[in-house]
Amino acid sequence: xxTFLAIILLTVAVRLFLSPLTYLQVRAERRRxxxxxxxxxxxxxxxxxxxxxxxxxxxxxxxxxxxxLVSLLPALTQIPFFMLVFHLATTHLAVSGGLxxxxxxxxxxxxxxxxxxxxxxxxxxxxxxxxxxxxxYLPAAGAIYVVTSTAWTALENAVWRRxxxxxxx
Numbered sequence: 001x002x003t004f005l006a007i008i009l010l011t012v013a014v015r016l017f018l019s020p021l022t023y024l025q026v027r028a029e030r031r032r033x034x035x036x037x038x039x040x041x042x043x044x045x046x047x048x049x050x051x052x053x054x055x056x057x058x059x060x061x062x063x064x065x066x067x068x069l070v071s072l073l074p075a076l077t078q079i080p081f082f083m084l085v086f087h088l089a090t091t092h093l094a095v096s097g098g099l100x101x102x103x104x105x106x107x108x109x110x111x112x113x114x115x116x117x118x119x120x121x122x123x124x125x126x127x128x129x130x131x132x133x134x135x136x137y138l139p140a141a142g143a144i145y146v147v148t149s150t151a152w153t154a155l156e157n158a159v160w161r162r163x164x165x166x167x168x169x
Contacts, residue, residue, distance in 0.1 A: 015152040
């Protein structure tokens with residue numbers, strides 16, 4: 001039980017550490033959304049010149065602080081921590097919980113995936129459910145990390161991705 005708690009606390013600490021990057025990601029998403037009319041104009045203006053369109057789009061996004069790579073920072077930064085937990089789980093920790101733990105974590109993963117998918121549209125609504133195979137396949141420590149991290153994402157979505165009319169810009 002103390003190992004489970006340690007993994008949860010480590011995950012929360014990592015995600016708390018990454019929160020400023022996630023805030024930058026949300027801010028960049030909002031800035032990109034605000035650029036939509038200008039991007040439509042660029043697409044119409046340069047429809048026959050894809051290289052010019054790409055260059056103009058990137059320049060506009062950079063000028064507005066909405067570069068495409070900002071969205072990937074939280075996920076990329078989290079990879080070393082996940083690899084550490086996975087390594088510890090497979091080589092040093094005796095973390096097992098049996099079928100009951102797998103069912104509990106899978107149930108939590110499905111509920112969190114449903115919650116996170118509500119804000120997405122089209123085929124993107126499927127993406128949060130891709131955590132379920134990971135939760136079932138990974139050792140218990142990795143599954144706990146994934147579920148805890150997904151719960152943190154749900155919390156961030158509830159707080160930072162509210163509509164701008166609610167006062168968070």
